[in-house]
Amino acid sequence: xxxxxxxxxxxxxxxxxxxxxxxxxxxxxxxxxxxxxxxxxxxxxxxxxxxxxxxxxxxxxxxxxxxxxxxxxxxxxxxxxxxxxxxxxxxxxxxxxxxxxxxxxxxxxxxxxxxxxxxxxxxxxxxxxxxxxxxxxxxxxxxxxxxxxxxxxxxxxxxxxxxxxxxxxxxxxxxxxxxxxxxxxxxxxxxxxxxxxxxxxxxxxxxxxxxxxxxxxxxxxxxxxxxxxxxxxxxxxxxxxxxxxxxxxxxxxxxxxxxxxxxxxxxxxxxxxxxxxxxxxxxxxxxxxxxxxxxxxxxxxxxxxxxxxxxxxxxxxxxxxxxxxxxxxxxxxxxxxxxxxxxxxxxxxxxxxxxxxxxxxxxxxxxxxxxxxxxxxxxxxxxxxxxxxxxxx
Amino acid sequence: xxxxxxxxxxxxxxxxxxxxxxxxxxxxxxxxxxxxxxxxxxxxxxxxxxxxxxxxxxxxxxxxxxxxxxxxxxxxxxxxxxxxxxxxxxxxxxxxxxxxxxxxxxxxxxxxxxxxxxxxxxxxxxxxxxxxxxxxxxxxxxxxxxxxxxxxxxxxxxxxxxxxxxxxxxxxxxxxxxxxxxxxxxxxxxxxxxxxxxxxxxxxxxxxxxxxxxxxxxxxxxxxxxxxxxxxxxxxxxxxxxxxxxxxxxxxxxx
Numbered sequence: 001x002x003x004x005x006x007x008x009x010x011x012x013x014x015x016x017x018x019x020x021x022x023x024x025x026x027x028x029x030x031x032x033x034x035x036x037x038x039x040x041x042x043x044x045x046x047x048x049x050x051x052x053x054x055x056x057x058x059x060x061x062x063x064x065x066x067x068x069x070x071x072x073x074x075x076x077x078x079x080x081x082x083x084x085x086x087x088x089x090x091x092x093x094x095x096x097x098x099x100x101x102x103x104x105x106x107x108x109x110x111x112x113x114x115x116x117x118x119x120x121x122x123x124x125x126x127x128x129x130x131x132x133x134x135x136x137x138x139x140x141x142x143x144x145x146x147x148x149x150x151x152x153x154x155x156x157x158x159x160x161x162x163x164x165x166x167x168x169x170x171x172x173x174x175x176x177x178x179x180x181x182x183x184x185x186x187x188x189x190x191x192x193x194x195x196x197x198x199x200x201x202x203x204x205x206x207x208x209x210x211x212x213x214x215x216x217x218x219x220x221x222x223x224x225x226x227x228x229x230x231x232x233x234x235x236x237x238x239x240x241x242x243x244x245x246x247x248x249x250x251x252x253x254x255x256x257x258x259x260x261x262x263x264x265x266x267x268x269x270x271x272x273x274x275x276x277x278x279x280x281x282x283x284x285x286x287x288x289x290x291x292x293x294x295x296x297x298x299x300x301x302x303x304x305x306x307x308x309x310x311x312x313x314x315x316x317x318x319x320x321x322x323x324x325x326x327x328x329x330x331x332x333x334x335x336x337x338x339x340x341x342x343x344x345x346x347x348x349x350x351x352x353x354x355x356x357x358x359x360x361x362x363x364x365x366x367x368x369x370x371x372x373x374x375x376x377x378x379x380x381x382x383x384x385x386x387x388x389x390x391x392x393x
Numbered sequence: 394x395x396x397x398x399x400x401x402x403x404x405x406x407x408x409x410x411x412x413x414x415x416x417x418x419x420x421x422x423x424x425x426x427x428x429x430x431x432x433x434x435x436x437x438x439x440x441x442x443x444x445x446x447x448x449x450x451x452x453x454x455x456x457x458x459x460x461x462x463x464x465x466x467x468x469x470x471x472x473x474x475x476x477x478x479x480x481x482x483x484x485x486x487x488x489x490x491x492x493x494x495x496x497x498x499x500x501x502x503x504x505x506x507x508x509x510x511x512x513x514x515x516x517x518x519x520x521x522x523x524x525x526x527x528x529x530x531x532x533x534x535x536x537x538x539x540x541x542x543x544x545x546x547x548x549x550x551x552x553x554x555x556x557x558x559x560x561x562x563x564x565x566x567x568x569x570x571x572x573x574x575x576x577x578x579x580x581x582x583x584x585x586x587x588x589x590x591x592x593x594x595x596x597x598x599x600x601x602x603x604x605x606x607x608x609x610x611x612x613x614x615x616x617x618x619x620x621x622x623x624x625x626x627x628x629x630x631x632x633x634x635x636x637x638x639x640x641x642x643x644x645x646x647x648x
Binding site for chain 1 (some may be wrong): 523
């Protein structure tokens with residue numbers, strides 16, 4: 001059984017490139033070139049140099065002692081929150097901006113939900129001097145004002161998506177429309193492991209640095225590169241794929257993907273895609289998505305804008321369907337409590353997205369010897385408003 | 394004989410009209426088809442709405458959303474189309490995105506098309522490879538045409554492949570764009586249309602995207618067998634006088 005993409009762009013039943021003809025030349029250009037460019041020695045050298053000197057990698061693998069005591073296991077946190085711009089998103093934008101340059105593109109577009117991917121894209125555009133347009137749902141623009149200001153200061157144009165639910169899904173639609181209308185000079189930096197092939201594979205490869213480092217760090221700290229569990233939150237699923245990537249073929253390592261249950265899986269206000277979704281096509285790939293009987297995409301809900309997405313990447317759909325990964329969910333309330341807990345026990349304020357992964361520790365049973373890695377995908381600065389309102393701080 | 398083939402053999406400067414099923418009011422679908430035929434349209438493309446129409450501009454996004462809010466879905470659409478062939482004799486295509494079709498079941502979808510007298514489909518986000526491997530046989534079994542899109546960026550090799558898989562016509566996009574923008578025929582567009590004309594394709598061609606006036610329609614007809622009007626027509630539909638607004642709109646093209 002392969003858990004990775006095949007030559008046709010599929011992960012089992014999922015993936016492919018369900019795109020209108022207008023996008024075909026762009027996506028095909030990328031498909032034909034991405035592996036070649038990424039394998040190039042100069043490209044790799046520049047990519048890793050920037051990850052080291054600009055992003056600040058490797059990100060630490062931190063043994064959270066007090067949390068470990070509480071849960072009766074060795075809880076390691078992969079500190080993606082310490083990256084430049086505050087989340088794992090920049091691993092991918094650094095890779096894609098270098099790739100866009102090799103393809104001769106002059107203009108960059110991106111979608112963003114919480115604004116983390118938008119900021120990471122605006123950042124690398126400033127770094128390389130490329131024009132940047134970020135599409136963001138009108139609702140998200142209001143709830144993530146600090147990130148909007150950061151993008152603007154970085155020189156990006158932030159365009160509100162005003163259709164549908166005015167959140168991440170609609171921002172993605174608008175970015176795709178922009179790409180259709182600008183078929184020659186523009187590269188679309190998708191922020192997650194979603195979209196038409198080769199995006200899910202390309203983004204996974206850029207994010208795989210997370211598990212590559214984790215393995216080395218585990219050997220140093222525990223003597224083994226084989227943890228018992230790795231946990232990560234899943235919206236589209238890019239930090240989770242990055243965290244899982246080098247463990248996927250080692251079936252002894254249990255993969256736990258935590259979705260956002262919102263106000264509860266059956267509340268009608270949820271983003272728990274594997275619990276509520278069916279197979280279908282969204283944003284260019286066949287995957288699992290929340291939809292009506294008629295195939296209309298359902299508006300999701302989560303307190304965390306980064307998980308507020310009605311689909312998951314096709315590789316996740318495959319890991320879920322084959323049973324290789326456990327897909328579970330955590331409510332808004334549980335995630336906020338977990339965020340507060342980490343803050344007060346370890347002095348780390350996590351992004352509410354990452355707090356979903358942490359919250360699942362409460363539901364697991366350990367015997368004291370397990371090594372557990374949780375991907376702390378981002379920091380909570382952007383979420384202070386939500387935390388303050390919820391806890392009356 | 395296939396209604397589409399017959400049309401292209403008989404006529405030139407074919408006028409094809411796109412509109413969204415269930416818009417402006419839920420029950421307008423067949424009434425608009427009748428009014429279009431009476432006014433002189435040659436071919437109809439009835440859109441089945443989708444929540445996330447990425448290839449469409451604001452006008453068709455809005456009509457799709459309104460149709461969904463009105464309660465349109467594929468099941469209801471096929472019910473409405475049961476009476477279509479009692480009155481409408483011109484060829485009819487269904488146009489929409491792949492996900493609603495997949496949820497309905499491709500086989501069921503094809504069967505329902507045949508029962509309703511629909512002649513073929515345009516599904517912009519159904520890739521050629523998947524169509525060929527998974528669905529071509531089903532479409533063929535039901536005698537349905539599948540219409541593919543070609544843009545100025547589509548390679549000649551790919552156009553020939555599309556031609557070999559097509560049976561009906563090929564939908565030429567005037568430019569790589571979402572729907573609802575104006576056609577500007579400059580030197581590059583002209584070169585692209587001429588390039589296609591010189592390929593001697595087995596299928597006829599229709600030009601769409603950006604056709605909104607008699608002038609742009611005529612221009613497109615110089616290079617193809619006809620042209621398709623979508624957004625401009627949808628914009629002109631008047632909820633309080635659907636029949637009248639259809640007739641007034643078509644009059645410019647069929648005086």
